[in-house]
Amino acid sequence: MPRRGRAARARGRRGRLASGRACSGPRARIRGITVAQLFLHADIDPELSAAGAGDNGGIATLLVRLGDALVSDRTVGVDRVVTMSRGSVRDAMGDLLELESADRTGHRYGRIPLLHDPVPSSAAWPMRVAARRGIRRLVRAVGGVDLIHLRMADVGSLAASDVARELGIPVVFTVAPDPHAVVESLDRSGRLTRERFGRIDVDEHYWFRTRLVQRLAADAAHTVLFPRPRLAEDLRRLVGIDLGAHPERHTVVPEGVDLDTIDRSVAEAIAHARGAPASPALAELGDLVERLAPDRRGLPLLVSIGRLHRVKGMAALVEAWAGGPLAERANLLLIGGDLASPSPDELEQLDRIDELIPAGERNRVGLLLPGHRPNDVAASWLAAARFGLPGLAAAGECMRARA
Missing domain, CATH: 3.40.50.2000 (Glycogen Phosphorylase B;)
Incomplete structure (x- = not known):
């Protein structure tokens, strides 16, 4: 035109x-x-x-x-x-x-x-x-x-x-x-x-x-x-x-889930756990885990995916994890939130989390707060928590076996 x-x-x-x-x-x-x-x-x-x-x-x-x-x-x-x-x-x-x-x-x-x-x-x-x-x-x-x-x-x-x-x-x-x-x-x-x-x-x-x-x-x-x-x-x-x-x-009608995305993420995580090279998503997660204190590597990952909003209870989850026995047995990964330009609701949750665990202490205690990720990446990280990251995070069944 x-x-x-x-x-x-x-x-x-x-x-x-x-x-x-x-x-x-x-x-x-x-x-x-x-x-x-x-x-x-x-x-x-x-x-x-x-x-x-x-x-x-x-x-x-x-x-x-x-x-x-x-x-x-x-x-x-x-x-x-x-x-x-x-x-x-x-x-x-x-x-x-x-x-x-x-x-x-x-x-x-x-x-x-x-x-x-x-x-x-x-x-x-x-x-x-x-x-x-x-x-x-x-x-x-x-x-x-x-x-x-x-x-x-x-x-x-x-x-x-x-x-x-x-x-x-x-x-x-x-x-x-x-x-x-x-x-x-x-x-x-x-x-x-x-x-x-x-x-x-x-x-x-x-x-x-x-x-x-x-x-x-x-x-x-x-x-x-x-x-x-x-x-x-x-x-x-x-x-x-x-x-x-x-x-x-x-x-x-039951509320649906995207099985294709889940199946791809599970296959990718299993292949990596068996020795295949990490996909870009799993490599990014591996870099995050490597930043943790040496004594925190190798522990399973507890994962929560959602908005940083009070109705989702992300800060409450951090408080429960940090104050209970799971803090010694697993690292906590929260996926969600715009950390660069947080909304008022996100800022309220971030402030509460900082009061519980200051940003400079997160790697030492095992708290990973990377912010939001594309849906496919979040699914890959969730599958990795189930099947593990070789040398970095134990598979999810390890924690259940000791429970």
């Missing part, structure tokens, strides 16, 4: 982003189903290079893997998946140009500019209007979608449900009794009382989120549920959903 024409299109995109008017691209030559899915509290990327940094946790990873799986399995009839996440205005403009291409199948990504710095999900409700506009723009840019999959009681799902209702798009909602089960647990423990509920709800928004789950489930064309020991009883008691009333509207 001539530079002049491309510039004119870019100016048009910028104007529509600012005004909220939707882009309307031609329906792509897609014969199968187009599915949209979203999580607006993460910077989702196809390579999962930022998995474990900031808010890019398990949901961000799951949506990448799920979208890839849907378009690769030709038996399910899905030709295109559009995964939406937050991003800058510049990123959003580029995505609109990409998504308006007439015949793009496969797993595509679109960023939504929330016009605000990232905030915790509990504080993001004022971004509903910007989220709704961004979702509508992306849906129209691809010429429409056949289905929107929602799974969180957050501002993204609230905004997407508004767009789905406006444009007549069916919604599939993955229902979990959250925060219902959290409220019940806090109530039983005595930490949440009638007198304290209002003060706590100002921060956690339990009441609004429970009502949002009920609304999304009632409006959905179909709901998906995770297996639980007393699923029907819990859904009826906690959420108010009677699974027996309309069983055709509900499907129970």
